[in-house]
């Protein structure tokens with residue numbers, strides 16, 4: 001099969017490219033390399049364009065008969081989205097519109113979209129179901145709600161089939177250790193904890209507060225291994241013709257870990273002590289985000305390979321050390 005991966009030079013997209021190649025599919029990547037890295041992918045065509053550029057997107061999609069599109073390209077730094085909400089909307093929402101307009105034009109009918117748990121906002125210590133209210137607490141989450149709505153409308157009106165996967169916290173690296181989480185700047189907890197060990201950094205700053213209604217007062221998140229995420233995409237694309245035209249699934253582990261528990265996990269895996277201090281809470285940071293994953297397990301028959309936070313951290317540690 002021929003697949004197009006937008007944002008394929010990014011963290012999760014590059015793992016998708018690798019899995020598709022492992023299954024002997026042909027992959028083309030669209031990426032403007034704004035936050036991605038060319039060295040995360042190999043053996044495929046990389047088209048360096050911006051998904052906001054309609055004519056270049058048209059030109060790219062007209063060239064091959066793609067069987068489907070995996071759409072990862074987006075800006076996704078929550079704090080930055082408060083500073084430049086318009087830029088986030090243009091990039092994530094208008095970019096998505098361009099892409100699906102072009103897909104329709106060239107009769108490419110299967111789409112998998114990277115959505116986010118950020119669509120829900122604060123769940124106030126309840127496990128989150130796909131049917132829960134959408135109440136994003138930041139501009140980034142709003143762009144994902146808007147994109148989902150556009151995709152859903154297309155599926156109703158035209159002949160598009162799509163899945164929006166709402167990921168909770170992606171983490172870990174490919175088991176081969178050849179690719180892993182590479183963001184610049186890095187805002188995610190596990191890579192930053194590991195980097196603080198590698199760089200002998202003292203007084204690691206912990207954002208997210210210590211006054212939440214959780215057991216130890218720090219935010220609770222649901223961490224899911226990047227390989228489990230892209231595996232869900234692979235299964236989703238294979239089954240897309242047998243599902244309703246539009247579907248939404250959470251992808252998480254169904255388990256929550258507080259920041260303090262993640263620190264303990266990193267310390268256990270690396271056998272090093274982390275020296276940290278608490279910093280001010282981030283703006284509108286939900287205290288608890290944990291997924292109900294019964295829908296994806298039942299409907300896609302997806303299962304999790306990396307079941308513990310330690311097994312996820314182990315792959316990240318393996319990659320960062322290299």
Ligand SMILES: NC(=O)c1ccc[n+]([C@@H]2O[C@H](COP(=O)([O-])OP(=O)(O)OC[C@H]3O[C@@H](n4cnc5c(N)ncnc54)[C@H](O)[C@@H]3O)[C@@H](O)[C@H]2O)c1
Pocket residue numbers: 006007008009010011012013030031032033034035036037049050051052071072073074075076091095114115116117166167168169170171182183
């Ligand atoms: N990492 C997470 O924990 C997480 C959680 C929930 C949702 N997501 C979503 O998953 C997707 C991938 O996230 P990631 O962590 O791999 O991010 P990333 O920044 O590593 O990857 C995004 C890629 O898209 C490219 N890109 C961005 N805007 C583009 C544009 N206008 N045109 C062309 N290419 C563009 C970037 O260069 C980058 O390679 C994003 O849509 C993100 O919102 C990520």
